[in-house]
């Protein structure tokens with residue numbers, strides 16, 4: 001951490017560092033779309049200094065310098081790690097680079113937060129966790145939806161026992177027509193999959209967190225590709241995706257069984273003939289249930305069936321969720337606090353996604369170890 005002056009006494013170690021002007025020196029690997037969202041959050045944190053950026057494309061680095069004033073820029077993240085030696089790294093590359101960039105950063109002594117999904121496979125996730133343990137560094141997964149006020153409120157209701165035993169959860173991350181027309185989101189070898197690994201992961205991780213993170217034991221799934229690999233002249237929000245390199249699914253469904261007997265169903269699409277986009281889950285317990293959007297608790301009170309909605313919830317827009325997740329990570333590193341979404345949480349979700357994909361290939365239910 002760089003020392004720049006100012007001092008106070010009788011504060012915790014991390015706080016003392018901040019008041020002395022010592023900042024957490026953060027570097028970014030992968031300077032595309034989500035890096036800009038992260039930069040908006042990071043630059044508001046007085047305890048953080050973004051010291052470097054790495055991207056394989058010089059134009060991305062130029063944009064980072066012009067938009068955010070970052071001047072230490074590298075086209076090779078390994079060179080950046082060796083030269084800059086950041087305290088922490090945020091990995092914002094396509095999914096296929098999450099594992100190598102994270103492991104290299106951990107081995108270079110940095111704490112890491114990696115964007116979702118944690119990686120492309122459970123094996124990669126395990127190697128990332130092993131590297132964090134070996135180097136005694138924190139490893140966080142960028143699951144911002146568990147910081148959403150609705151998720152936090154419903155999780156508290158669960159912890160208070162309002163749902164009783166959770167039996168069934170139905171998750172939906174569905175786009176009627178939302179195939180990304182940037183980056184490499186359509187390329188399986190660089191991403192690991194399509195909507196299930198890209199957006200299904202969000203609703204899945206929220207729901208799994210709300211269930212109390214039970215152990216998945218078996219998956220049954222099916223994926224279909226029928227639209228993304230063809231040209232289209234239909235008007236939509238992101239037209240003109242690269243259909244020639246499109247190798248991921250358009251639609252995926254999965255059915256997961258957990259060790260505690262609970263069952264989770266998930267549906268995810270980049271493109272599906274449905275009325276409208278859906279981003280939600282419904283949870284059913286033996287004492288109560290809930291939906292995430294609008295956040296509502298379903299229960300029995302005073303001899304009748306009650307739908308309870310919060311009178312007030314704080315903001316939960318996309319940028320605010322990034323502010324919360326990055327502030328939490330920085331706080332956890334500076335004050336050695338536990339992470340809301342450590343590598344182990346990412347691995348559990350990755351095993352579910354992997355199980356759905358494996359089951360689809362095998363044409364039968366598969367076990368999750």
Ligand SMILES: NC(=O)c1ccc[n+]([C@@H]2O[C@H](COP(=O)([O-])OP(=O)(O)OC[C@H]3O[C@@H](n4cnc5c(N)ncnc54)[C@H](O)[C@@H]3O)[C@@H](O)[C@H]2O)c1
Nearest residue numbers: 030031032033034054055056060092093094095115116183
């Ligand atoms: N948490 C969220 O809600 C959220 C939202 C969008 C994207 N993401 C995740 O963020 C990641 C990036 O998505 P994006 O939309 O920013 O994609 P993007 O294509 O806009 O940006 C990715 C950047 O990584 C760079 N890159 C590729 N290989 C690299 C390497 N070896 N070293 C350094 N840089 C490399 C690319 O040149 C590009 O600039 C993905 O994993 C995605 O799932 C998360």
